[in-house]
Amino acid sequence: MTDLMTWAELGGALTAIGGAAYARHAYPAAYWSAVGLPLSVVRLLASYSSTMDACGLTVEPPRWWALAVRATTRREVRPVPPRRGVICPTTTGLRMRLRLVPGQEPADLTASAERLRHAWGVHAVHVRDVKPGVVELRLIGFDVLRKVRMPRRPDGGPLRIPVALREDATAFVRDYRAVPHELVLGATLSGKSMYLRNLLTGLAAQPVALVGIDCKRGVELAPFAPRLSALATDPDQAAELLPALVKEMEDRYDLIKARQGIAPGTPEELITSDVWGLPEDERPAPIVLFIDEVAELFLVATRKEEERRDEMVTQLIRLAQLGRAAGIYLEVCGQRFGAELGKGATMLRAQLTGRVCHRVNDEASAKMALGDIAPEAVFAACAIAPELPGLAVVGDTSGGWSRIRTPHLSLVDAAATCRTTAHLAPDVPALDAFRPQIPPVPVEEPPGPVATGRPVTE
Template sequence: MTDLVTWAELGGSLAAIGGAAYARHAHPAAYWSTVGLPLSVARLLASYSSTMDACGLTVEPSRWRALAVRATTRREVRPVPPRRGVIRPTTTGLRIRLRLAPGQEPADVAASAERLRHAWGVHAVHVRDVKPGVVELRLVGFDVLRKVRMPRRLDGGSLRIPVALREDATAFVRDYQAVPHELVLGATLSGKSMYLRNLLTGLAAQPVALVGIDCKRGVELAPFAPRLSALATDPDQAAELLPALMKEMEDRYDLIKARQGIAPGTPEELITSDLWGLPEDERPAPIVLFVDEVAELFLVATRKEEERRDEMVTHLIRLAQLGRAAGIYLEVCGQRFGAELGKGATMLRAQLTGRVCHRVNDEASAKMALGDIAPEAVLAACAIAPELPGLAVVGDTSGGWSRIRTPYLSLADAAATCRATAHLAPDVPALHPLRPYVQPMPVEAYGPVATARPVIE
């Protein structure tokens, strides 16, 4: 009987260990909530002072504190770590605020993030500057980018689209008013189209005019035709679309100038220098231009095509330089975007503030996207594995960068969203000639139709 109980206890322990190991691999969020969170909190509370001392994040106590310790406890005076705030558990990790000691800076804590990760047994530690003297540690319990689940509370709004998940478990929001133009690079099957798909469907639910240039005969953007205000599927149509956008931009500037030329004595809040300062009833709808495979606009074979290319590139550069104030934004996508494409490529790239780099085929392509704004992010972009489509490195001109991954969205669901929101497409008369033709849905798609019955008197 004793042996049976012993074997039962041993079997139960092995089953619990095996179940925990399986949950950690297959269901990391459940494992973190049940096992990982309590263990990490216990490690943090038990080893906080010693870990901070080992990481060099402690300072000598003040003279009054040293005297008080010697007078009350008569023990050795130890270095003081940063004051710890309340530990706040989340579904993906922990958050804790630290009040830095005099003489410390957030860079000191960020330099020790890898040591803190190993000491407290978490997947990653990210440091965020909250205010002078206070930093927030975001402890991530597992790899949130392996299986993307967007947070429940998303910070959206006008031209703010939560499009991906950051490695610190926060949402990456594409904010067009803060970063008006963006360059998205990535090799084939890197997830570039998925990023574009999530972004476009997010904008489809807002009163924004969506315009597309897809010189691959429209295979990427044609499924979203019901929501597009204009679509060019070859360089010839693009050569017609870009001048129409230029004319629309000039008309909007005329509208802004007319608003500026009002009578003296008008309050300053009614004087504007961009589209968003206009009254809502006078404000035209913003326009977002998606350019898929931008290299197709640069490559030419004859001299006649070269003249057309120079004209299109000039229009793109002018839209990038002047379009923000007129409410026109660019989203330029491609596999490679360097000086070898031709005249104007480097100048256009310099106007694209936001940068998103998916997996690329060589280091030079990563440098084209990130080398001029965040050189240390180039190595991170080159390390993206082929089995992780949608993983990318995002940066901006401030020099900051992070890893993101877009959630999976099927083409059928994205197309259905565009069909359902087709009524939200604003009316832009300048784009009417290039509005894509949408084949009407068959009657069966709307459900069964009731058959007429004769009236019986």
């Protein structure tokens, strides 16, 4: 009987260990909440002071404090670590605020993030500057980018689309009013189309005019045609659509100038320099232009095509330089984008503030996307593995960068969203001539024979 109990206890322990190992791999969020979170909290509380000291994040206390400690306790005065706030558990990790001691800066904690990660047994440690003297440590318990689950309450709003998940488990929000134009690069099967799909369906639920230029005969953007206000599927159509957008931009500037006929008693809130300062009943709908495979607009084979290319590039540069105030935004996608495309390519890229780089085929492509704004991000972009589609490095002109991954969204679901939101497409008369033709949906006949009525006999 004793041997049986011993084997039962041993089998139960092995089952528990095996179940925990399986849960850690298959259900990392559940494993973290049940096992990882308690262990990490205990490890952090038990080793906080010693870990900070080992990482060089402690300083000598003030002289008056050292004298008071010696006078009252007669013990040795140790260096002081940053004062720790309340530990806040989350579904993906831990959050806590630290008040820096005099002489420290957030960069000191950022430099020690890797050592803190190993000391506390978590997947990653991220540092965020909250206010002068206070930083927030975000400890991530597992790889949140392996299986993307967007936050339940993402920070959305007008022209703010939660499109991906950051490596610190926060949502990456594409804010067009803060970053009006963006460049998205990525090789084939890197997830660039998935990023574009999530972004387009997010905008489809808002009163925004969506315009597409897809020179691959529309294979990428045609499924979203019910929601598009205009679509060009080859360079010839694009050469006609871009002048219409430039004319619409000029008309909007005339509308803003009319509002700027400022009378002496005009209230300050009625003085504006862009469309967002106009009254809501006069404000035109914002326009977002999606360009898939922008290189197709630059490639030429004849002299006549070269002249057409120069005109289109000039119009794109004008839209990038002046479109923000008119409520026109650009989303430029491609596999490569650099000076080798031809005249005007580098000038256009300089106007694209946001940068998203998926897996690319060479280092030069990553440098085209990120080298001029965040050189450290180039190495991270080159390290993206092929088995992680949707993983990308995003940067901006502030020099900051982070890894993101787009959640999977099937083409069928995205197309269905565009069909159900087709009524939200605003009326832009300048784009009516370019509205895509939607083929009628065939009506299926009911199965089985249809019953016929009997004639009435006299």
